[in-house]
Amino acid sequence: MAALDQTQVKEGVDQETVDAVREVSTYKYGWDTDIEMEYAPKGVNPDIVRLISDKNEEPEWMTEWRLAAFERWTKMDEPNWAMVHYPKIDFQDQYYYARPKSMEEKPKSLDEVDPKLLATYEKLGIPLKEQMILAGVEGAEDMPAEGRKVAVDAVFDSVSVGTTFQDELAKHGVIFCSISEAIREHPELVKKYLGTVVPVSDNFYATLNSAVFSDGSFVYIPPGVRCPMELSTYFRINAENTGQFERTLIIADKGSYVSYLEGCTAPQRDTAQLHAAVVEIIIEEDAEVKYSTVQNWFPGDENGKGGIYNFVTKRADCRGDRSKVMWTQVETGSAVTWKYPSCILRGDESQGEFYSIAITNNMQQADTGTKMVHLGKNTKSRIVSKGISAGKAQNTYRGLVSMHPKAKDSRNYTQCDSLLIGDKCGAHTVPYIEVRNNSSRVEHEATTSKVDDDQLFYCRQRGMDEEEAVALVVNGFCKDVLQALPMEFAMEAQQLVAISLEGSVG
Amino acid sequence: MLEIKNLHVKLEEEEKQILKGVDLTVEAGKVHAIMGPNGSGKSTLSYVLSGRDGYEVTEGSATLEGADLLEMEPEERAAAGIFLAFQYPVEIPGVGNMTFLRTAVNAQRKARGEEELSAADFLKEVRAKAKSLKIDADMLKRPVNVGFSGGEKKRNEILQMAMLEPKMCILDETDSGLDVDAMKLVAEGVNALRDEGRGFLVITHYQRLLDHIKPDVVHIMADGRIVKTGGPELALEVENNGYADILAEVN
Ligand SMILES: Nc1ncnc2c1ncn2[C@@H]1O[C@H](COP(=O)(O)OP(=O)(O)OP(=O)(O)O)[C@@H](O)[C@H]1O
Ligand SMILES: [Mg+2]
Numbered sequence: 001m002a003a004l005d006q007t008q009v010k011e012g013v014d015q016e017t018v019d020a021v022r023e024v025s026t027y028k029y030g031w032d033t034d035i036e037m038e039y040a041p042k043g044v045n046p047d048i049v050r051l052i053s054d055k056n057e058e059p060e061w062m063t064e065w066r067l068a069a070f071e072r073w074t075k076m077d078e079p080n081w082a083m084v085h086y087p088k089i090d091f092q093d094q095y096y097y098a099r100p101k102s103m104e105e106k107p108k109s110l111d112e113v114d115p116k117l118l119a120t121y122e123k124l125g126i127p128l129k130e131q132m133i134l135a136g137v138e139g140a141e142d143m144p145a146e147g148r149k150v151a152v153d154a155v156f157d158s159v160s161v162g163t164t165f166q167d168e169l170a171k172h173g174v175i176f177c178s179i180s181e182a183i184r185e186h187p188e189l190v191k192k193y194l195g196t197v198v199p200v201s202d203n204f205y206a207t208l209n210s211a212v213f214s215d216g217s218f219v220y221i222p223p224g225v226r227c228p229m230e231l232s233t234y235f236r237i238n239a240e241n242t243g244q245f246e247r248t249l250i251i252a253d254k255g256s257y258v259s260y261l262e263g264c265t266a267p268q269r270d271t272a273q274l275h276a277a278v279v280e281i282i283i284e285e286d287a288e289v290k291y292s293t294v295q296n297w298f299p300g301d302e303n304g305k306g307g308i309y310n311f312v313t314k315r316a317d318c319r320g321d322r323s324k325v326m327w328t329q330v331e332t333g334s335a336v337t338w339k340y341p342s343c344i345l346r347g348d349e350s351q352g353e354f355y356s357i358a359i360t361n362n363m364q365q366a367d368t369g370t371k372m373v374h375l376g377k378n379t380k381s382r383i384v385s386k387g388i389s390a391g392k393a394q395n396t397y398r399g400l401v402s403m404h405p406k407a408k409d410s411r412n413y414t415q416c417d418s419l420l421i422g423d424k425c426g427a428h429t430v431p432y433i434e435v436r437n438n439s440s441r442v443e444h445e446a447t448t449s450k451v452d453d454d455q456l457f458y459c460r461q462r463g464m465d466e467e468e469a470v471a472l473v474v475n476g477f478c479k480d481v482l483q484a485l486p487m488e489f490a491m492e493a494q495q496l497v498a499i500s501l502e503g504s505v506g
Numbered sequence: 507m508l509e510i511k512n513l514h515v516k517l518e519e520e521e522k523q524i525l526k527g528v529d530l531t532v533e534a535g536k537v538h539a540i541m542g543p544n545g546s547g548k549s550t551l552s553y554v555l556s557g558r559d560g561y562e563v564t565e566g567s568a569t570l571e572g573a574d575l576l577e578m579e580p581e582e583r584a585a586a587g588i589f590l591a592f593q594y595p596v597e598i599p600g601v602g603n604m605t606f607l608r609t610a611v612n613a614q615r616k617a618r619g620e621e622e623l624s625a626a627d628f629l630k631e632v633r634a635k636a637k638s639l640k641i642d643a644d645m646l647k648r649p650v651n652v653g654f655s656g657g658e659k660k661r662n663e664i665l666q667m668a669m670l671e672p673k674m675c676i677l678d679e680t681d682s683g684l685d686v687d688a689m690k691l692v693a694e695g696v697n698a699l700r701d702e703g704r705g706f707l708v709i710t711h712y713q714r715l716l717d718h719i720k721p722d723v724v725h726i727m728a729d730g731r732i733v734k735t736g737g738p739e740l741a742l743e744v745e746n747n748g749y750a751d752i753l754a755e756v757n
Contacts, residue, residue, distance in 0.1 A: 452596075453559065454596050455596050455597075455598050457558050457559070457580060457596075458592070458595070458596035458598070459598075459606075459610075460557075460579070460580035460581045460584070461556050461557075461558075461580050461581075461583075461584055461588075461589075461590055461592075462584060462606075462610035462613075462614075462666065462670065463581050463584040463585055463610050463611075463613040463614035463617065463670070464581060464609060464610060464613045465579070465581050465613070466579075466581075468609070468613060472598070472601055472605075472606070472609060473598060473601070475600070475601065476598055476599055476600030476601035476649065477599070477600055478600070479599075479600030479601075479649075480600075
């Protein structure tokens with residue numbers, strides 16, 4: 001697969017990452033930033049919806065769109081079909097809007113940004129140059145970048161606090177900004193595409209998101225443009241009892257290409273926090289989008305206290321012929337994950353790929369997978385899912401492959417591997433397959449295995465300690481997916497694999 | 507260097523005694539060979555020395571330079587200098603051979619409080635050592651032992667040994683499955699490592715290997731004990747007459 005060949009995990013990378021990991025004993029991102037916050041009152045109702053819309057200085061059509069979504073949401077029931085269990089969420093006991101006070105007056109330039117925010121970026125591992133740009137350092141944009149450039153949008157609780165490299169991107173006609181800015185500055189694009197992939201009424205969480213989303217990222221790549229750098233968004237939930245509802249909209253116009261990275265962290269809290277994002281991707285003729293996520297929300301402690309409840313709707317619509325999308329996700333965090341990045345293969349010869357690593361440890365629960373909906377002729381999809389469970393965690397792969405009558409000569413290949421560490425955890429595979437024409441082919445392979453004692457002993461005989469040995473073996477198990485990630489993320493992901501499995505053996 | 511005294515070992519899960527009082531001392535700089543019928547406990551001895559799970563030591567001791575091996579975790583024994591070339595090397599899918607080696611080398615260095623090897627130095631060393639064992643670049647990149655032929659796996663074990671420079675090398679039937687040329691390569695690899703400070707325990711069924719790696723001492727193991735010890739001529743005797751005479755003699 002061509003997409004796969006372009007990215008390569010650097011040989012020898014594992015050692016550095018494993019070492020970095022050793023220095024970190026628990027959830028690395030579990031610090032909390034002491035920044036003065038401004039909150040909307042708790043709960044959700046039409047007034048709160050209006051307030052969010054107002055804070056974002058939105059036009060009337062947007063406010064109406066939100067209110068209609070809210071109206072629908074009040075009539076919907078929370079879904080309960082996933083293999084996850086959690087205490088009932090009181091949707092009125094959450095804050096729906098929080099932002100750093102320093103953002104109350106939108107900074108005219110980035111040097112008005114609270115220094116504590118910048119310290120946060122540093123801990124998030126945002127590259128130095130981007131930090132400087134986010135901090136508004138004079139001339140930082142023109143400095144030679146060390147290595148590859150990555151444009152960053154950082155979303156802190158409810159608001160985007162800054163986007164880097166906007167000018168350079170603009171030269172290529174690329175728009176990369178917060179969605180609230182896009183609603184103000186590019187209403188024609190937002191109106192045309194928002195809600196066309198994930199309709200307002202799609203599901204309980206998506207509908208709630210449509211009503212109360214506070215911010216997120218917006219990307220538009222014009223026809224024929226290969227985006228000159230990786231685009232990335234860092235999401236962080238900092239405020240307590242605050243839901244984060246971000247909304248991402250990515251449009252790849254005809255013949256364009258973009259690689260987009262999403263990173264997420266949240267501080268350690270003993271109350272659960274809600275995260276319900278919506279990501280919509282539109283891919284026109286001959287365009288290609290790669291969307292990579294490393295999700296590392298706080299997973300809760302060993303006893304299942306706290307953590308993020310992650311209910312996410314992500315969907316890509318391959319509208320044009322020969323369009324391509326590739327989802328790659330590394331899910332290591334969250335107490336509860338409910339997430340099925342999906343591909344609608346509408347254009348003829350369009351292609352969807354889904355590569356996933358989901359790691360659950362301790363009391364974590366993940367119900368994740370993908371939907372490949374084949375509508376166009378000669379469409380292809382490929383699913384590679386690696387589920388790793390340790391502790392008492394439960395890990396479910398749920399996947400739908402659907403071949404519609406018109407999707408003649410289409411193909412799907414699904415490979416779904418589960419790895420168990422210890423004997424108190426569980427792995428489940430729930431494939432749904434519908435084939436409604438007789439020229440299409442669906443292949444499904446699934447395996448479940450345990451971390452092999454002989455492998456661990458072999459590693460330990462060579463000098464690695466038990467955790468290092470487990471991390472090495474698990475990273476090997478995930479190799480097919482790690483290879484699909486851009487290199488920076490592959491390294492981070494390897495580290496995360498090791499961190500999230502700490503304490504899972506012995 | 508390695509001192510094993512009256513070692514009794516049973517299986518953890520069942521009442522099966524496998525080693526019934528092994529006494530064996532390997533001095534630094536010496537090569538000891540162990541021969542013995544199938545099932546006599548040779549591999550078990552190598553596993554117990556390196557710390558594999560599943561065995562219970564009921565009596566006796568094993569020390570390396572005076573340090574009690576039986577108290578240590580497998581990785582501590584490795585860092586102390588124990589190396590086992592496995593009779594059946596294990597496959598680790600998805601983990602590059604080079605990555606594995608580098609992780610192992612640096613883990614041991616770190617455990618001993620030494621500096622890690624830089625990527626450049628490491629590469630240089632691996633390439634040189636791989637070359638002398640006729641291991642090509644492709645094999646270094648491939649996942650550990652996955653799809654390796656029997657002989658390639660054994661050469662790979664010797665490469666690991668050469669990189670880790672252990673004090674006490676235990677080779678469990680490293681010669682089995684090797685063609686004549688590979689056997690020579692492996693023997694050369696071992697001979698290159700022979701020095702004053704290093705001991706070898708070479709488990710084998712065949713005199714062939716011992717033609718190339720000249721042992722100082724040969725032991726015969728039977729039913730969980732060392733039943734006879736002698737010089738290189740003992741291996742020749744086994745080669746010519748089998749174990750029957752020796753076993754009859756000790757009974
Ligand atoms: N985990 C185990 N479970 C059951 N039996 C075992 C186990 N490990 C070893 N044994 C038994 O202990 C005895 C010694 O085995 P070991 O592998 O040490 O022999 P060996 O001398 O290395 O033989 P070979 O020359 O065939 O390699 C055998 O009878 C074997 O079946
Ligand atoms: Mg054996």
